[in-house]
Amino acid sequence: MSTALVCALLAACSGGRLDNGLDLRDSARQVPMVIAHRGYSAIAPENTASAVELAVLAGADLIEIDVQMSADGQLVVMHDTTLSRTTDAPRRYPLRAPWELARFSSAEIATLDAGSWFGLRKDPGNFAYAGEPVPNLATILELLHGRAGLLLEVKSPALYPGIELAIAEALEQAGWVVDGQPMQRLMVQSFDWDAMATYAALHPQVPVGLLGNPPQDEARWAEVARYADAINPSHSQVDQALVDEIHRRGFAISVYTVNEAARMQALIEMGVDGIITDQPERLHALVHGGAVARGEFSLASADISELSGMARSQRFAGVYWGHNDSGDRARVFAFDGTGRDLGAVNLPGAFAVDWEDMSSFTSDGEAWLLLADVGDNSALRRQVRLHIMREPAAPPYSGSQRDYRSLSVTYPDGPRDCEGVAVDAQESAIYLLSKRDPYPRLYRVPLHAGSVVPIEAEFVGEVTSLPLPASGQRAEVGEITEVSPTAFEFSADGRSALIVTLDKSYRYRRAPGQSWLDALNQPPQVIDVPDYPQIEAGTFADRGNAIVIGSEGHPAALYATTN
Template identity: 35%
Template sequence: MKKSLVAGIACLSLSLSSAAPWAVLAAPHQTVATDNGQSTLQPITSDVAVIAHRGASAYGPEHTLAAYKEAIKMKADYVEFDLQMTKDGQLIAMHDETLARTTNAKELYPDRAPWRVKDFTMDEIKRLDAGSWFNAAYPELAKKEYIGQHVPTLDEAIQFVKKHGNGKVGLYMETKAPDVYPGMEEKLIEILQKNKVLDSKNLFLESFSEDSLRKLKTLAPNVKLIQLYTGAMLKGKDVYQEFKRVADYASGIGPSKELVVPKFMEAAHQNQLLVHPWTVNSQDDLASLLSLGVDGEFTNNPDKMVELTDKPFISHGVASGDVTDTSAILWARTNDAANVQFEISTDSSFKEPFIVKTVHAEAENDFAVKAKMDGLKPDTTYFYRAHAVSSSYTVNGSFKTAPAENSLKPLTMVWGGDTGGQGEIPPYNSFKAMSALNPDFFLFSGDTIYADNKTPAVPNPPSQSVQDFWAKYKENRTDAGLRSLLQKTATFSIWDDHEVTNDFSGPSQPLTPTGLRAFEDYWPISNERSSADKLYHTYSWGNTLDMMILNNRGYRAPNTQADGADKTMLGGEQLEWLKKQLLESDAKIKLVATSVPISVPTGKANARDGWANGNQVNPNDPTGYENEFKKISDFIVEKGIKNVFFVTTDVHFAQVIKYDANHDGKTDYHELISGPIGAVKINPGTLDPTFSPESMYAEGNFFNFGVFKVDPTTNKATVEIRDENGKIHFNYDFQLED
């Protein structure tokens, strides 16, 4: 059996820069485990099972002794047998109810179509060749020894695995079509007893038929049973109730692999049901399901899974981020301590010269690693790959560097946020739709997790330990669409409140150091941004766009403080930095990435979380941060700074707003809001009137994301709001001012 994928105990410490305004709140040294103990997204067994599906059926003819031998050589934990019954009541190992696909029955018995197993005696089946078909179908894997392989009886299969597996390889058997074969269950138990394996701890019996499993339970009360599922079997059912019911007779469930998502895992593991998905063959899929905490996997390629369970591997994909014209940050995570090698090249085959860097993954950062790649060429697509040095499993990604300084190049950016809130957890369709657009980069505009909400990763919220926070990031990374997007393009990540707790103010929230630490661990953030935990920085796309990423959380005064000249969200230093960036930018577009909106009142009355005080709701509310934003607004107007766009998410609906802050009839700047990707959906309300907003578009109650395109040749910026399936709900071309 393979070792547990749950990491061991490590002694960690929280170390934060003294320059951060909350540094005094850093926690003392403590001994902790890298996995969150309450998470349902981790195995409930100490050993994750490698189940050779029909034997090592990617390498030899399925359900032959040759395929079973290959599985044993590859160190599979279990060999799986599908069972059919012959005309004379013998159990054989075969998947199909007919002999046609995997034997030469058509040639040997041409007049006996449709060649159903139940119509043939054991002696007749023994004359068949069950291996030559494999050589014809897969000539690159053909072997002479496969010619003439016979169909094994269940007795033969058990005895072969016992002998060649030295008693260490388990048996996994499925009653196929038990309604076609009356008495199959009794015959199976009889054979298991005869071969002295009925009481083996390494025996599982499986079926899609609940009746068959319940019959087996009656015949052998202590046997471990697995209820198999197709998607159709679970359609319309509450998995929590279904698995509670199934736990009455089964030890586990065997779902089709696409069914396995966090809620599925939670429902199973809360009922102490093992999860063994089928049939998982690519190493990407094997690794993905291991990241969800499955307890075993059926695979035609047991060698690929054995490698993953034996050695550290890249467990949650890779990412690139904070890309400039000459550099990028690469990110990966392993499931245990390991050296991680990053390679980067302009050639997707990596035949051309490329850069190699090796970084050590340690428990202190939950085995997440980053590597900065310098000396890159502007406006160039780069391919990269990462692997734990001890493993051959490699994960690939790509990104495009920014254009050279002063150049004007087109740009496509996608943005969004709000993932994992109010029970809306993976899978997320929006990330797939974003990825399909092949954007130049992705701006993750905050609430990249909901640390304070109940999810399978943290069933008992709010997140308290760094392990809880890490678990939340890993949970979202189980989403195939998000991994695809992160591996396809660069990401610029912003934190907002739910990376710590709802509507928090950094300096006054004790959990800020913990939430910040996890955020920095799980995103490819540059040292320029993470230094002193400042997080704000400007990134340029040639002369087309300057993107000014704000830190709206780390320096703010408490939300409950009355607004006034001394109340700040950004802090004095960041505010002056923003003004300087706006004034000195000669880019066509000044994009201010802010995690909170300007005129949509957020938070609660008397504790406004965004800039607006919501005086259209409560004219006596003294809170908000309008005095500070007025300084920004006045600066833009007085300095005549053109083509300013504030981009955010946060409010769980989409809206595009233009502002005439000085009431001169001309638009001074715009605000672009999208979301949510995966959180509660609400409808837009009335805007706070302070800065004279005018809504150009507002729509709620749907999952959505934003697209921002710039075409320097036409001097236009295009904004789109798309739903989770990629359908455009809003499209507008802004004519840029010279």
């Protein structure tokens, strides 16, 4: 069902009240909202600040959390009505079984470890979240403010008299609701429909969702239409007829909990308004293709003063890695699609002689980063170095990454200045593109080569498709022009290549079975970019459509596009 039809139905029907401009469906893209179930709960402990933060970084439109009330009336974020499954309450308070949340004070709950269980039962051995606290609602509201929407589930409200008023007051105090109006995308939902009627009377302009199967008779439909905006059933109960019926009656529909890509796609095609999932990144890739917002932005980190290489994260949509040029220590920086600083990771034992590019890829189900210490302005280095490291687990990033290996590389025709490196994981090959040659020269190194002795790169051929410089003459060996390659990357699906120069960027399409050399010697798509000084970094933002380029300087200027 088209967005226009859904909106027309909502306006024309006497059913749901969704007329406040905060409907769940993304009308600009005609796709459902990505709703992260208890945060990014597939990779972090559910309903924790870490899970919420990771969901935002994965591109979720709404974060779904569960809210209950402590013995002293404070709102805490927790799914179960007991504390035994996701905290260490049984160990800390062995005599208080069955550890009902309602019988613990907020101060007691704040001392509990809500992260270690994840490494014991959900992801055995992963204790990165040990000590993670149980957040209160105020913490999550502050974390999400201005960054992503909220789907707030009131959990077991019959156990907590007055919880509806407490939530309404908390939303107002945090600035999420002002003068009765929601200030950003927000919906409150529950399996307890009477509680939702109570909440709707407090905040008539805030969308309300009813969890569970839809009403079975006209009287019940008419009743819920007075206070509800959405019917949110289990996806197992949903087919096209149900989606159409809910829309016909003027309600939105979000479904839970969907983790398989095939089912996600089927529900997208049915026209649901939101999909609740433990795997927001997987859904985001289906819905949005991982695309970042268009336009210019700059990096917030004061430590990135000479951005010389960039690669997109293989783990999180909307997260990018970058590094400085020569003069910095061996470290990589993380940032998101708005330039927000996500931290940095050091590579102890490595040297940054002249880092000029980086690439990201997946191999054997793992995410990797390749850092290319391949700059050689005067063509004097007998060997250059490639560092291959596992992509760190989750932002915010800090500390050191010791899990990396280094390759020493020589060229068959003598030293070369290089600022472009790309990895084809399917071919298990690293490609290097020279900078100071009349025609850039393409070389190849085995991705899984040993690191004991230097590896001689294989010369693949010349890339002759780039335009002539403004002078009308090809550069001499050792010279730089505005069409000299300063960054190089392959798309994750192996269908596109990107060459960045100081002036413009060039995107190449590769046909199935075509070699990279042949693909790079056909006419490229020319991409106009802003007139930044020293454009030396570039990567694909998704699977071959959007690109992001970056320049040196402080703050580093970046430009993202989907054209």
